Amino acid sequence: MRAVPSILHIDMDAFFAAVEQRHKPSLRGKPVVVGGVGLRGVVSTASYEARVYGIGSAMPTAVARRRCPNAAYLFPRFGAYHEVSQVVMGLLREVTPLVEPVSLDEAFIDLAAMPDGGPGTVEDVRALARRISDQVEQRTGLTASVGAGTSKLVAKVASDAEKPHGCVVVAGGSEQEWLDPLPVRKLWGVGPATADRLLKLGATTVAQLRALSESELVGLLGHAWGGQLYRLSRGQDDREVSPDRETKSVSVEDTYPHDLMDRPAIRAAITELAERVVRRLKESGHTGRTVTVKARGHDFTTVTRSETLAAPTDDPRLLIPAALRLVDGAADAATGQMHGIRLLGVGISGLAEYAQGDLIAELEGLAAEEDEADGEPEREGEAAAVRAQPDPAPSAVPGATAPSAVPGAPSAVPAVTLYGPVPVASEGRRWLAGKDVRHAERGPGWVQGAGLGRVTVRFEGPDTPPGRIGTFSVDDPALEPVDSAEVARAALPARAVGH
DNA sequence: TCTGGGGTCCTAGGACCC
DNA sequence: TCTGGGGTCCTAGGACCC
Numbered sequence: 001m002r003a004v005p006s007i008l009h010i011d012m013d014a015f016f017a018a019v020e021q022r023h024k025p026s027l028r029g030k031p032v033v034v035g036g037v038g039l040r041g042v043v044s045t046a047s048y049e050a051r052v053y054g055i056g057s058a059m060p061t062a063v064a065r066r067r068c069p070n071a072a073y074l075f076p077r078f079g080a081y082h083e084v085s086q087v088v089m090g091l092l093r094e095v096t097p098l099v100e101p102v103s104l105d106e107a108f109i110d111l112a113a114m115p116d117g118g119p120g121t122v123e124d125v126r127a128l129a130r131r132i133s134d135q136v137e138q139r140t141g142l143t144a145s146v147g148a149g150t151s152k153l154v155a156k157v158a159s160d161a162e163k164p165h166g167c168v169v170v171a172g173g174s175e176q177e178w179l180d181p182l183p184v185r186k187l188w189g190v191g192p193a194t195a196d197r198l199l200k201l202g203a204t205t206v207a208q209l210r211a212l213s214e215s216e217l218v219g220l221l222g223h224a225w226g227g228q229l230y231r232l233s234r235g236q237d238d239r240e241v242s243p244d245r246e247t248k249s250v251s252v253e254d255t256y257p258h259d260l261m262d263r264p265a266i267r268a269a270i271t272e273l274a275e276r277v278v279r280r281l282k283e284s285g286h287t288g289r290t291v292t293v294k295a296r297g298h299d300f301t302t303v304t305r306s307e308t309l310a311a312p313t314d315d316p317r318l319l320i321p322a323a324l325r326l327v328d329g330a331a332d333a334a335t336g337q338m339h340g341i342r343l344l345g346v347g348i349s350g351l352a353e354y355a356q357g358d359l360i361a362e363l364e365g366l367a368a369e370e371d372e373a374d375g376e377p378e379r380e381g382e383a384a385a386v387r388a389q390p391d392p393a394p395s396a397v398p399g400a401t402a403p404s405a406v407p408g409a410p411s412a413v414p415a416v417t418l419y420g421p422v423p424v425a426s427e428g429r430r431w432l433a434g435k436d437v438r439h440a441e442r443g444p445g446w447v448q449g450a451g452l453g454r455v456t457v458r459f460e461g462p463d464t465p466p467g468r469i470g471t472f473s474v475d476d477p478a479l480e481p482v483d484s485a486e487v488a489r490a491a492l493p494a495r496a497v498g499h
Numbered sequence: 500t501c502t503g504g505g506g507t508c509c510t511a512g513g514a515c516c517c
Numbered sequence: 518t519c520t521g522g523g524g525t526c527c528t529a530g531g532a533c534c535c
Contacts, residue, residue: 015535035503042503044535057535063500103506103535189508191533224509225532245507253504290527300502306528345504507534514527 003172005125005148006111006118007241009155010092010132013164015105017047018142019084020074031055031071033064039257040342044076048164081105084140091135095128100241108152110241122171129167150175151237156188175235180207187232194221194229209233247284251292251347252277259298259340266331266341267324273346274323278316281348287312289350291319293326296343297334305330312352319348 012018016034021027031050035043041061053068061073085104092099098113111118111128119125129146136144145166147158154175158168170178179187183205185195195204197220203209210233218226231237252273260266270293281288292306305326309318323346331341 040501040503042501044503058502060500060502063502066500106535189533193532222510248507249505251505255503292528302530304529308527343503347506505535507532509532510530512528514525516524516526517522 001172001236001238002112002150004112004119005122005150005154005169005172007149007152007155008109008111008125008129008132009147009152009159010088010107010109010136011145011147011159011163012088012105012136013143013145014045014047014051015084015142016045016076016081017050019081020072020077021047022141023080027072031068032074033061033068033071034074034076035061035064037061037073037075040255046071078104084142087139088136088144091139092132095132098241098243100243100245108155108241113241122169126167126169129169133165133167151235152239152241153188153232153237154179154235157182157186160186176210179233179235180205180210182206184209187229189225189232190229194225197221206233247286247351249347249349249351250277250281250284250286250288251294251345252280253294253343253345255296255343256341259342260344261340263328263331266327266344269344270323270327270346271320273344274320275316277346277348278314278319281314281351285354286351287314287354288319288348288352289313290348291322291326292345292347292349293323293330294343294345294347295327295330295334295341297336298339298342300342301334301336302343303330303333305333308350312350314354 017032020032020034021030027047029049030047031053032047033043033050033055034045035041038061043055043057043059043061043064045057046055046064050064050068050071053064053071055064055067055071064071065073081104085101088105089099089101089107092107092109096109096111096114096118098110100108102108111125119128125148129148133144133146136142143165145159145163146168147155147161147166148169149155149158150170150172154170157179158170159166161168184190184198184203187206190198198204198209201212201216201220203212209229212230214227214230217230220226221229254269254273256269260269289310289312290306290308292304294302294304296302307322307326309322313319327344331344335341
């Protein structure tokens, strides 16, 4: 545990509303509410003038309008918020290289990572925190609240303590004393459900929470969270400020102003959402393996259904059908087969950096279809047959053979490119995926073969147990047969790749 | 009052493998 | 021959945050 409170949390005050007020002087000093303005909208941010009327985040806009009809109700302009956010984050990066943005309006920074080692005393920290706060105001015209502590938890709670425009520094050694009188709800991660459970054990303040034993908390809240809260209530928090956290999932969802009442409307909506999420996935430079569909019924019953593909992909021709396979079951479960759907969503997780693995996912996806079609049982150690489909353009795969590049192939004729070491069928059931596929990147086992007609590739991958050989075939009667021997020969040395 | 949209992390059970 | 335990993956749901 560090002695100097060198972790800072910077939190912009009523950020979205403040940006709007800066943008439009006529809104200054007036109640401003930013959020969904439609029938089913909720408040994202209320200006301090609006909070006086009891308006707060996550409140239905309809309620807010009743409480303060004269406020300005504005739809969020994320582009504008993003720009201001960049200015703030840039400023913080001038102070220290260790900046962890939490959201558009919030970040942790670690002063101990400053080139000169950072401030050595509480007073130095206080002076620097004030200077940062002043600079934010100068450069953006907006105010921020700053908290400083020896841990993320304390810094976060401190920034919230004197909002707006607060600056609270909690000296090393005084954390526990400072936290004790606070309601448990102030601790980061304690929401309504946890607070309720703690209340049953008689704990409403941090001091009372601290009187509980670790085993009591674990019994109440589960292993991870119980233990964590036991330590947090003592000001013990060794989480680092980490600048580049990986994205774990991408998702898109819509609440519809009027419930969707029939299957065609639901399927059309899910297709549109899936297209959007794939676009976002590609923009982020990722591929993903698991598709999740979310549905919420008229009575707010919310369910998810998910499916994991064999390998990460960003191909809409695999992802959209996956979403469509899931949506009927999800919608039925959310509505009890009656009434409408108020929300639909599509998410993709199991992300990987974009790699050529998506092509293999494509092949696997097609294999799954043929499985259903012919019902042919797979033999031990043998992969599913793969049927080429119209238009499987390999697109941006590095080194992929585009359909048009296959000599003599009509443009509508599919070409299939196999990369090696091609994932090996696991017990004949499915392709090894994800991490295994990454072994396929370049190297002596790299296989590329374009197949027209029936192409059967026998191969062994780096992880193939002795004696297990996968078989891969592409079958389309409309195509000319090609010699598969070359592909097969190229595939076999793949065995050496993994050593 | 009637509940957004984007995320993260955790739990628990079942399948499967060794 | 019968039974066991641990690890990993997948799915579904829930709590929480901004």
